Amino acid sequence: MAFEDIKAGLDKFNAGVEAKLAKAPERANLEPNRLYTPLDLGEDFDYVTKLGFPGEYPFTRGVQPTMYRGRFWTMRMYAGFSTAKASNERYRYLLANGGSGLSCAFDLPTQIGYDSDDPMAEGEVGKVGVAIDSLADMEILFDQIPLDKVSTSMTINAPASVLLAMYIAVAEKQGVTPDKLRGTIQNDILKEYAARGTYIFPPKPSMRLITNIFEYCSKNVPQWNTISISGYHIREAGATAAQEIAFTIADGIAYVEAAIKAGMDVDAFAGRLSFFWNAHNNVLEEVAKFRASRRVWAKVMKERFGAKKPKSMMLRVHTQTAGSMLTAQQPNNNIVRVALQTAAAVMGGTQSLHTNSKDEALALPTTESVTIALRTQQIVAYESGLADTVDPLGGSYYVEALTDKIEKECWAYIEKIDELGGAPEAIAKGYIQREIQDSAYKWQMDVEKGARIIVGVNKFTQEEEPPKNLLRVDASVGVEQAASLAKLRASRDNDAVKANLAALEKAAADEHVNLMPYILDCVRVYATLGEICGVLREVFGEYQAHTTL
Amino acid sequence: MANIKVLVAKPGLDGHDRGAKVVARALRDAGFEVIYTGIRLTPEQIAEAALQDDVNVVALSLLSGAHNTLFPKVVELLNEKGLTDVLVIGGGVIPASDIPGLKAAGIKAVFTPGTPTSDIVKFINENVKA
Numbered sequence: 001m002a003f004e005d006i007k008a009g010l011d012k013f014n015a016g017v018e019a020k021l022a023k024a025p026e027r028a029n030l031e032p033n034r035l036y037t038p039l040d041l042g043e044d045f046d047y048v049t050k051l052g053f054p055g056e057y058p059f060t061r062g063v064q065p066t067m068y069r070g071r072f073w074t075m076r077m078y079a080g081f082s083t084a085k086a087s088n089e090r091y092r093y094l095l096a097n098g099g100s101g102l103s104c105a106f107d108l109p110t111q112i113g114y115d116s117d118d119p120m121a122e123g124e125v126g127k128v129g130v131a132i133d134s135l136a137d138m139e140i141l142f143d144q145i146p147l148d149k150v151s152t153s154m155t156i157n158a159p160a161s162v163l164l165a166m167y168i169a170v171a172e173k174q175g176v177t178p179d180k181l182r183g184t185i186q187n188d189i190l191k192e193y194a195a196r197g198t199y200i201f202p203p204k205p206s207m208r209l210i211t212n213i214f215e216y217c218s219k220n221v222p223q224w225n226t227i228s229i230s231g232y233h234i235r236e237a238g239a240t241a242a243q244e245i246a247f248t249i250a251d252g253i254a255y256v257e258a259a260i261k262a263g264m265d266v267d268a269f270a271g272r273l274s275f276f277w278n279a280h281n282n283v284l285e286e287v288a289k290f291r292a293s294r295r296v297w298a299k300v301m302k303e304r305f306g307a308k309k310p311k312s313m314m315l316r317v318h319t320q321t322a323g324s325m326l327t328a329q330q331p332n333n334n335i336v337r338v339a340l341q342t343a344a345a346v347m348g349g350t351q352s353l354h355t356n357s358k359d360e361a362l363a364l365p366t367t368e369s370v371t372i373a374l375r376t377q378q379i380v381a382y383e384s385g386l387a388d389t390v391d392p393l394g395g396s397y398y399v400e401a402l403t404d405k406i407e408k409e410c411w412a413y414i415e416k417i418d419e420l421g422g423a424p425e426a427i428a429k430g431y432i433q434r435e436i437q438d439s440a441y442k443w444q445m446d447v448e449k450g451a452r453i454i455v456g457v458n459k460f461t462q463e464e465e466p467p468k469n470l471l472r473v474d475a476s477v478g479v480e481q482a483a484s485l486a487k488l489r490a491s492r493d494n495d496a497v498k499a500n501l502a503a504l505e506k507a508a509a510d511e512h513v514n515l516m517p518y519i520l521d522c523v524r525v526y527a528t529l530g531e532i533c534g535v536l537r538e539v540f541g542e543y544q545a546h547t548t549l
Numbered sequence: 550m551a552n553i554k555v556l557v558a559k560p561g562l563d564g565h566d567r568g569a570k571v572v573a574r575a576l577r578d579a580g581f582e583v584i585y586t587g588i589r590l591t592p593e594q595i596a597e598a599a600l601q602d603d604v605n606v607v608a609l610s611l612l613s614g615a616h617n618t619l620f621p622k623v624v625e626l627l628n629e630k631g632l633t634d635v636l637v638i639g640g641g642v643i644p645a646s647d648i649p650g651l652k653a654a655g656i657k658a659v660f661t662p663g664t665p666t667s668d669i670v671k672f673i674n675e676n677v678k679a
Contacts, residue, residue, distance in 0.1 A: 108561070108562035108563060108613055109562065111562075112562055112589075114562075120562070120591070121562075122615075122618060122619075123561060123615035123617070123618030123619050124561055124562050124563075124613055124615045127613050127614040127615055128563075128613050128614060192564070196564050196565075197563070197564015197565070197566065197588045197589065198562075198564055236565075236567070237565075237566075237567045238567050238571075324567070327662065327663055328661055328662040328663055329663050361642065361662050362642065362644055363614070363642070363644055364614075437570050437571075437574075440567050440570065440571055441570075441571055441574050441575075444571045444575070444666065447665075448665045448666065448667065454663075457663045458665075466644070466645030466646065470644050470646075473614065475617070475618065545587055545588065547585060547586070547587035547588075549570060549573055549574060549577070549583070549585050
């Protein structure tokens with residue numbers, strides 16, 4: 001059919017339904033068009049340049065040629081709470097039940113480089129993740145888990161180098177060499193400044209630690225994903241879908257620039273960069289977001305940075321369902337939300353996925369609720385048919401139009417951030433934080449006005465009993481950790497600890513030295529995380545946040 | 550009554566401040582004078598800020614699960630500084646079973662996820678001592 005005919009048909013269709021829809025203005029005025037046609041793709045829509053084939057530039061349809069016909073995404077459940085022993089049990093349970101990779105959640109003192117007995121850690125030990133103070137805890141965390149067989153993701157940023165060093169050291173003890181290790185460290189400090197808050201050091205030394213890791217791993221831990229450039233937390237803080245990928249890709253640009261400035265060849269490290277997206281409630285918008293993000297990153301790497309290897313242009317992504325969309329009200333409804341978000345991530349072509357549990361608006365998940373979340377992925381994989389063909393929504397008039405729209409919004413933000421001097425500058429000026437806050441506030445006001453419906457919260461509400469059987473982390477975890485620390489400090493070779501920390505301090509003061517080998521030497525003799533970060537705090541200073549409202 | 554002054558504060562190490570910022574902005578739009586401390590404050594720093602800024606309300610937000618330790622500590626320190634008239638409220642990921650204990654410790658109201666900001670405005674208007 002010619003475009004004129006479609007246009008004429010669409011006009012007729014619109015005229016026909018206008019009158020009917022006038023009776024229901026609430027639904028009639030939603031943001032997307034009520035119908036999409038080939039007109040929305042445009043007459044010059046070029047399949048090869050816009051979409052191409054999976055595994056080929058610009059990777060709109062996916063990063064691997066086989067996608068889920070080769071193998072399913074990695075079902076990677078984010079877990080960790082209380083002590084290393086309790087978390088080790090949860091990991092082994094997940095692996096025994098079909099989980100295909102590990103994902104470690106650390107408690108806040110660990111994420112901010114404090115030992116469990118530090119006064120700053122009061123009340124927080126073991127709460128949102130597992131407490132790791134030294135290699136001794138890490139040995140327990142991975143007890144009976146063969147590190148040459150499993151891939152492990154670690155949500156750790158400011159002290160990423162220390163936790164990676166501990167992982168390498170545990171592997172050594174298992175007889176596994178670093179070149180066999182597979183996994184990811186989050187290592188994305190820019191979004192900590194902008195949205196998540198577990199920063200320690202100022203931007204400059206933080207960027208140095210990150211590029212030190214890129215360089216060290218490119219030579220010694222070649223299968224490791226050295227960073228997970230994360231939009232997840234930016235979205236959780238309130239950003240829109242387009243803002244999520246735009247601010248994250250802008251962060252990605254800053255990391256690539258930093259590594260090139262440090263003297264690395266783009267193709268030597270870019271293939272190990274990975275991303276982290278949120279799977280939010282609006283299924284088709286999310287699918288379009290995944291597709292748009294791959295296209296934008298491929299263009300950035302090829303055109304802006306002159307990458308040659310296709311691997312350097314691939315946006316490989318881990319996904320987590322949106323925690324902020326879970327409701328404390330009628331928590332069983334969250335199972336359905338997570339299933340839809342899972343569908344979005346899978347149709348969007350994620351490489352790995354964590355599904356949230358129904359009780360996480362209230363507490364950390366119980367074993368029962370985690371099992372439902374894992375089973376949700378398995379049902380989508382094996383029963384739904386969504387994984388049976390690559391990029392199943394490719395060619396949908398709506399999804400293609402939406403992919404284009406999100407891509408356009410993303411480029412506009414990247415241009416704006418470039419004008420401000422790049423992501424670190426835009427964050428220092430509070431620009432990115434303000435954009436996120438404005439979106440968060442608008443969302444909340446829409447919910448309060450009833451312009452946005454959340455089932456069980458502002459519509460279809462009901463009286464209910466508070467849920468029982470929530471997971472509780474006892475305050476005794478802090479006492480227990482402090483006692484093991486005292487024992488460790490009494491039994492280790494303290495001369496070696498002192499000497500290695502002094503060597504690290506000296507190396508840190510020279511910005512041309514790669515700190516990874518020095519940090520490894522410290523962890524091997526059981527220097528604690530707090531001691532290592534303490535030395536770096538002395539040399540680097542601490543980041544002072546500028547709060548905007 | 551003079552303008553109500555509210556300190557929105559995040560004790561502990563938790564960096565999730567979407568809720569704190571949304572509440573701070575909603576309270577400001579409701580006509581209160583609002584100070585937001587930013588993240589990662591110790592209870593001592595919060596009590597000191599409440600004293601320095603002479604606030605009527607301290608609104609605490611915490612999503613990490615450390616509320617049972619840190620919220621009561623803020624109240625204790627406020628009392629030590631003689632700020633017994635300051636209305637202390639809290640919010641975050643807080644299981645219902647923790648709320649009675651927090652109330653007994655002097656947290657006058659606990660607002661959990663899904664609370665409309667207008668409920669918080671109403672509570673402050675009705676409970677701040679003139």
